Amino acid sequence: NAGVTQTPKFQVLKTGQSMTLQCAQDMNHNSMYWYRQDPGMGLRLIYYSASEGTTDKGEVPNGYNVSRLNKREFSLRLESAAPSQTSVYFCASRIDGAAMNTEAFFGQGTRLTVV
Amino acid sequence: DQQVKQNSPSLSVQEGRISILNCDYTNSMFDYFLWYKKYPAEGPTFLISISSIKDKNEDGRFTVFLNKSAKHLSLHIVPSQPGDSAVYFCAASGHGANSKLTFGKGITLSVRP
Numbered sequence: 001n002a003g004v005t006q007t008p009k010f011q012v013l014k015t016g017q018s019m020t021l022q023c024a025q026d027m028n029h030n031s032m033y034w035y036r037q038d039p040g041m042g043l044r045l046i047y048y049s050a051s052e053g054t055t056d057k058g059e060v061p062n063g064y065n066v067s068r069l070n071k072r073e074f075s076l077r078l079e080s081a082a083p084s085q086t087s088v089y090f091c092a093s094r095i096d097g098a099a100m101n102t103e104a105f106f107g108q109g110t111r112l113t114v115v
Numbered sequence: 116d117q118q119v120k121q122n123s124p125s126l127s128v129q130e131g132r133i134s135i136l137n138c139d140y141t142n143s144m145f146d147y148f149l150w151y152k153k154y155p156a157e158g159p160t161f162l163i164s165i166s167s168i169k170d171k172n173e174d175g176r177f178t179v180f181l182n183k184s185a186k187h188l189s190l191h192i193v194p195s196q197p198g199d200s201a202v203y204f205c206a207a208s209g210h211g212a213n214s215k216l217t218f219g220k221g222i223t224l225s226v227r228p
Contacts, residue, residue, distance in 0.1 A: 031214075035218070042204060042221050043159070044218075048215050090159070101166055104149075106160070108157060
């Protein structure tokens with residue numbers, strides 16, 4: 001039982017390059033989230049998906065797009081990377097955030113550096 | 116506007132003593148509150164939670180207290196151990212449009228041997 005799996009774990013991009021961060025969960029959760037963690041800023045929500053087929057913007061969505069490919073997978077895409085997107089990215093999932101009070105489970109993170 | 120606030124960035128306590136981590140929130144629609152612990156180079160892990168219908172929840176050395184009128188919660192760790200040294204995040208959520216988990220900035224706890 002892997003829980004929440006993120007790939008890759010590390011990535012270095014040049015400014016303007018694009019990439020997709022992958023996230024998959026095997027817990028049959030409905031809700032999935034993408035956060036970024038920056039020093040002194042805590043965990044800020046980029047996008048979330050309350051259920052398969054829906055996505056919504058979080059606190060810091062600019063420069064990102066997401067795809068809820070199916071119930072298991074939720075990807076985050078940077079179309080044109082900028083140095084300001086250097087961060088650690090975390091994917092999380094939750095049984096059903098809209099209807100139930102439960103905890104979210106996090107992946108191990110992707111450390112992204114944009115040069 | 117920051118809906119979940121952890122105003123103290125760090126806390127240092129002696130091993131065996133109590134650690135008290137504080138958190139304030141502004142959104143009255145929040146009805147579920149969580150604490151997460153994070154070690155370097157790892158993802159956050161769930162520690163303890165409390166529903167707004169309660170004012171206290173205890174799990175071993177960890178107790179969370181909720182004061183709804185003050186929109187304040189705290190995490191007590193007794194006794195503190197060196198392995199508790201980590202970043203602690205407070206989080207909150209509600210239902211419907213408020214169902215996404217909103218986190219504070221975190222508190223770095225250092226437990227001195």
